[in-house]
Amino acid sequence: MFKKLSSLLTKHDKKYLFFLIFFSVFIALIETVGIAAIMPFISVATDFSLIESKDYYKYIYNFFEFSSATNFVIAFGLILVVFYILRGGLNLLYFYMLAKFSKGRIHLLSFRLFESYLGMSYHSFIQRNSSELSKSIINETQYLAQLLSAILLMVSEIFVVIFIYGAMLYINWKITLVMTLFLGLNGLFLVKKISPLVKRQGSIREKYQKSFFEIINSTFGNYKIIKLQSNDKLILDRFSNASYGFAKSGIISDTLAHFPRIFLETIGFGLIALIVVYLVFKYETDISSSLGILSMFILGLYRLMPSANRLLSSYNQIMYFHKSLDIIHNDLMYDVESLGNEKIDFNDKIDLKNISFGYSEDKIILENIYLEIKKTEKIAFVGPSGSGKSTLVDIIIGLYKPLSGQIKIDNDILNDNNIRSWRKKIGYIPQSVYLFDGTVAHNISFGLHYDEEKIKDVLKKAKILDFLETHQNGIHTFVGEGGVKLSGGQKQRIAIARALYQEPEVLVLDEATSALDEKIEKEIMNEIYEISQDKTLIIIAHRLSTIDRCGKVYKIENKKLVQQK
Numbered sequence: 001m002f003k004k005l006s007s008l009l010t011k012h013d014k015k016y017l018f019f020l021i022f023f024s025v026f027i028a029l030i031e032t033v034g035i036a037a038i039m040p041f042i043s044v045a046t047d048f049s050l051i052e053s054k055d056y057y058k059y060i061y062n063f064f065e066f067s068s069a070t071n072f073v074i075a076f077g078l079i080l081v082v083f084y085i086l087r088g089g090l091n092l093l094y095f096y097m098l099a100k101f102s103k104g105r106i107h108l109l110s111f112r113l114f115e116s117y118l119g120m121s122y123h124s125f126i127q128r129n130s131s132e133l134s135k136s137i138i139n140e141t142q143y144l145a146q147l148l149s150a151i152l153l154m155v156s157e158i159f160v161v162i163f164i165y166g167a168m169l170y171i172n173w174k175i176t177l178v179m180t181l182f183l184g185l186n187g188l189f190l191v192k193k194i195s196p197l198v199k200r201q202g203s204i205r206e207k208y209q210k211s212f213f214e215i216i217n218s219t220f221g222n223y224k225i226i227k228l229q230s231n232d233k234l235i236l237d238r239f240s241n242a243s244y245g246f247a248k249s250g251i252i253s254d255t256l257a258h259f260p261r262i263f264l265e266t267i268g269f270g271l272i273a274l275i276v277v278y279l280v281f282k283y284e285t286d287i288s289s290s291l292g293i294l295s296m297f298i299l300g301l302y303r304l305m306p307s308a309n310r311l312l313s314s315y316n317q318i319m320y321f322h323k324s325l326d327i328i329h330n331d332l333m334y335d336v337e338s339l340g341n342e343k344i345d346f347n348d349k350i351d352l353k354n355i356s357f358g359y360s361e362d363k364i365i366l367e368n369i370y371l372e373i374k375k376t377e378k379i380a381f382v383g384p385s386g387s388g389k390s391t392l393v394d395i396i397i398g399l400y401k402p403l404s405g406q407i408k409i410d411n412d413i414l415n416d417n418n419i420r421s422w423r424k425k426i427g428y429i430p431q432s433v434y435l436f437d438g439t440v441a442h443n444i445s446f447g448l449h450y451d452e453e454k455i456k457d458v459l460k461k462a463k464i465l466d467f468l469e470t471h472q473n474g475i476h477t478f479v480g481e482g483g484v485k486l487s488g489g490q491k492q493r494i495a496i497a498r499a500l501y502q503e504p505e506v507l508v509l510d511e512a513t514s515a516l517d518e519k520i521e522k523e524i525m526n527e528i529y530e531i532s533q534d535k536t537l538i539i540i541a542h543r544l545s546t547i548d549r550c551g552k553v554y555k556i557e558n559k560k561l562v563q564q565k
């Protein structure tokens with residue numbers, strides 16, 4: 001576990017953590033002094049004769065040459081006031097630094113996770129579940145911060161225990177050793193028996209929270225279908241099951257969190273009562289002779305039990321949140337694409353040589369594909385559903401790496417160094433368009449420089465500007481989440497405008513106009529053919545009218561490419 005944690009924290013984090021541990025020990029000391037100092041002050045203020053009778057008062061009184069007991073008490077009081085102000089300030093500083101560390105780690109880990117998910121290859125990304133990724137970024141980072149706080153508390157408590165131990169050993173080593181044995185054995189029992197239960201609840205928590213997120217996302221993402229199906233009860237039951245499962249793991253772990261204290265107190269005080277009963281029963285008289293020893297034992301329990309309890313509950317918290325550490329560690333170790341910034345030029349042709357591909361090596365979808373696409377050529381892929389058209393296009397545009405064979409752009413082989421430059425040349429219009437909840441303009445300039453004139457220009461080319469300007473708020477029309485305020489055809493046109501906005505050299509239409517009626521599709525396709533005169537156009541379509549102006553048409557059949565035109 002420490003190895004995993006260590007790999008997640010930077011050198012600076014570790015130094016800061018060590019500093020916080022020492023700071024917390026210092027704070028614990030100051031707290032003890034703060035509580036202990038008020039009593040002597042009250043005693044000496046209520047009884048001046050103590051200055052004479054107690055050596056330490058007398059020594060200080062003489063050392064600073066006080067002229068009267070009143071002055072001594074006033075000085076004592078003022079020093080205490082300064083001390084309490086300092087104590088308050090230090091406490092505040094400590095909690096600020098603690099929060100800075102904990103919340104700062106949440107920010108950093110969320111950022112690093114998001115960065116890692118963004119850097120995954122497309123292939124890796126589609127294997128993952130997006131609700132799970134959201135959960136890790138939102139929740140697991142918070143839990144990991146709690147785990148770090150628990151470690152901090154545990155380590156600083158160890159120091160506090162060492163101090164108390166030192167003092168107790170000095171006062172009475174025999175009782176201290178008996179206490180050690182007593183607390184040690186019970187602590188061991190708790191660690192062996194209770195901590196695994198808490199750890200298990202941590203894993204259960206993670207499982208339920210995962211389905212909790214999945215249900216929320218899939219419900220809101222399929223709202224229309226759910227409304228039609230009208231089976232809210234089923235969904236509510238599933239949600240309730242996940243939500244209650246999550247709550248239940250919290251109930252069990254919260255209850256178990258109190259178990260160490262209750263267990264130690266029960267055993268400790270029960271033992272004292274039993275010893276007293278035993279002594280009274282055996283000697284049939286009062287136990288005044290054993291009082292000293294007994295009260296030492298009780299005092300020892302009082303002093304050490306809170307610490308033992310804090311140690312055990314921090315340990316249990318670490319166990320409860322262990323799963324978050326595993327998740328974040330694994331996801332940060334995920335392979336990110338390390339892509340170079342080499343430029344690639346496309347002036348002549350795209351050349352696919354002997355390409356084979358499968359989502360897994362034993363399930364090949366495309367086999368030994370040879371294909372040459374000349375610059376400005378218009379080509380189309382057809383074939384039955386599931387034959388691999390989208391997959392082949394995703395390989396051409398550099399989203400998937402072929403299992404074997406190579407792709408050449410002019411004379412350069414496509415590789416990790418130049419693929420970024422290649423991807424930037426592609427304008428992609430998918431079948432299902434995702435628009436985020438913002439204006440049309442922001443959806444179009446998505447991730448690129450915002451240029452209103454250019455936005456209007458591409459909307460005009462996609463034949464939707466007029467509609468937006470007459471019926472809506474122009475380019476500042478809000479589209480709603482997922483583009484819910486627009487029709488399917490309008491969304492498709494915005495997707496076309498979005499692709500044109502980046503001035504691509506290659507335009508890819510993956511069933512992009514299938515949602516439009518034939519008349520509108522014809523209009524848009526005319527426009528697309530017109531604007532892509534100097535571009536390479538790759539189309540996947542079922543409707544033959546969409547591809548009638550393509551120079552070449554290929555059919556994918558039995559994993560092979562067959563030229564039809």
Ligand SMILES: Nc1ncnc2c1ncn2[C@@H]1O[C@H](COP(=O)(O)OP(=O)(O)OP(=O)(O)O)[C@@H](O)[C@H]1O
Nearest residue numbers: 126127359365383384385386387388389390391392
């Ligand atoms: N991420 C994936 N993991 C595993 N298999 C996949 C994945 N994506 C697609 N497939 C499989 O690969 C095959 C080709 O899919 P692809 O989407 O390329 O077909 P398509 O010809 O474009 O189909 P359609 O015309 O229906 O869009 C299908 O059998 C599909 O089930």
